[in-house]
Amino acid sequence: MESTKGTLRPNDKVAQLEKEVLALRKQIKLLQAENTSDTNRLENQVEAGKRDIIELTPFETIFDKSILGNKIIAPDLKIIRVNKALENMLGYNQEELIGTKITAFSHPDFIGHWKELQDHLWSKKIPAFQIEVCMIKKDGAIIWCRVTSILFQNQNEVLGYTIVEDINTRKTLEQELKKQYEKQETIMHLIAHDLKNPLYNIKLAAELLKDTLENSNNAVSERNKEAFEYINLIMATSDRTFEIVQDLLLIGEVESSATVAEEINLGDLIRHYLHTHHADATKKSIKIVFHSSDEPVFAHIEKEKFMRLLENLLSNAVKFSRAGEQVTITLKKENDKAVLQVHDNGIGIPEELQENIFDKFTKARRTGTSGETTTGLGLYIVKQIVQKYQGRVWVESKENKGTTFYVELV
Template sequence: MKEIKSETERKGLSFVHIIVNFMSDFAALYWEQAEASPQVHFVYDVAAARVLFVNAAYETVLGGHREAVNAELPALLDRLHPDDRAYLVQYWQVLVRGQVTDEVEVRFLRPGQPEQTFCLTPYCSVNGAGSVLICGALRDISAAKSYQRNADAFNARKNAALEILSHDLGGSFAMVQQITDYLVMEVAVTADSQAAQLLQVLATTSRNSLKLIRDLVAIEFLSGTSAALQLERVEVGAVLREPLAQLQLGQGVLGFHFQYSLPPEPVYAQLDVNKFNQVLTNLVSNAFKFTPDGGQVTVQVEASSGCVRFHVHDDGVGIPAALQPHLFERFTPARRPGLRGEPTTGLGLSLCKTIVDWHRGTLTVVSAEGEGSTFTVEIPQVG
């Protein structure tokens, strides 16, 4: 029995040694990888308020000296973007309680140079002595953010161009179709004459071209809403200024009156910028559909008690009370052709509401016949 017990203990100790050796090798491998990583890896002791470890990337990415990282930490924190500080304080308070695992974006200012944007991937741990350690990696995403801003600006110009294409060129083909139909009814030509054949070709071409343009705009909107949601904390005025300016330019080309206003101070929200721009573009487009020539459409963005509101107001024909409860239904029975014959699929407002719901927001409408409509989007504001 003693021999069996001794053998069991020996095997148990061997297993423990294997585990200890494995963990030791794993830790050594991790530190080697962290040291060689182009990202900034760090370990911070919350109670001691000291950085216990930072890798060599700290020097190349943030321009510091790793042996002096604790002395340099106050100056580094002073470089945080002023608009991010309150938000990061709240994030840090939750992080040290071990309740946050989500990544967060951090912006640093550099004198005379573009700001740097980092993605912080944090992890909260408690060591054997009971100290809370914050481990993490800072990944420089400045280039990706610049690319995203350019892509969003391109999408804003594309949406404005599609609006011009839909309204201006589409309106021209609609007029050609109407004139052709009039000539067919009013001009006496024999059925087998060349003029009759040409009128038929003109009617078919204008009708097909008009359908093609409207289908193109509808497909673009529908395909954009099907992509995965990519939320990020953004300054609302900064990301909407370009799309709204493009809409203003485009509607001005069409001879319509469009104005917008943005908050005077920075306001932040979690947005998928491209999808949210599609919501605003679609609401503005709908407003012009039901606003007579010479009417006015206005977009007003405002911050209020923890939320951001976007009002799209028109002084058009308004919406009958009986239709309003069904506006946001898919293939809604409330769909109506526009004042200039623009068709509708009954999907636009339903998709807008879906996107707003994805942003944890609400989409509502206030309208009366003959008095215009106001659609309001409300989403949470973040620090």
């Protein structure tokens, strides 16, 4: 009988093959499970890193090569991406900037500006917003920057593409110019103050001299007539110069003084003014009419400042009205605000001059209908007073058809 040791029978071979097949199937399942796990892990990593992946392919060159600082910020103001120019501007490297809120590099006085930008872009959905802020560099130096941020959609998130421009040189020049301006204003104010009393004395001396000549028992001679003409000239010149000095002093007061407001009844002030100030209108036979609602109209402003505001507007209306015409004052309340209108039917303001009429020593100044002159400061003072009390002033005018000035106060 032939030995079969070491030789597998057919049934045994089949059984062994089945075991090997089962083992291979287990290995395949394990590999499939590992592959699925790797795939899921990669997908999770991609999902978690979406905020760090910015699809800016069309803007890559602009972003990276720009000489202006470029950055991308998230709705919470965290920096997602920066270019080399911004790194150089602030002195920080990319690792120090990315992931940090931009407010961490802002001067404390300007944190509110960044929050305003955040609110306008992401809450109010304004597509672009611009601010000027001070940033603090790594070495502690302060730099002025103009920041322009534009919203754009990146996958499922709205981000801010932000351009940061170094405006330090411009701001330094502006501040120096402001100092020079303030110094000039101080000198002008001192000169005006020193001139006020001598001018008043000249005017008073001329009036006394005129009274003396008028009360003289001597017959009015030709020489006396000539003297009267000179005296009148002195008085008119003194009045004119005194008016300029008063305006200069008021400008200094309005621009430098703190705002002190009280709630006042504007209607009562206007009525009081019209009872005591109407000489110029009377000379030109101009009628001043006042219209007001039955309800009192109040505003927060100093009485003296409002009286000067009203005087300047009325003086302007009378000056450019023809003899015998009418000036109308209207006072009303609109949207919880006091609105004053001063309307005349005079010569009007040419359209090309209207944008300059509120400028200091404006080039738009003209001679009145009876030859009246102007300092070019009256309407500038009006605007300064109105803005000092958070109001606004504007004008509507047509040449040869009249002018209306509007003042809105809170």
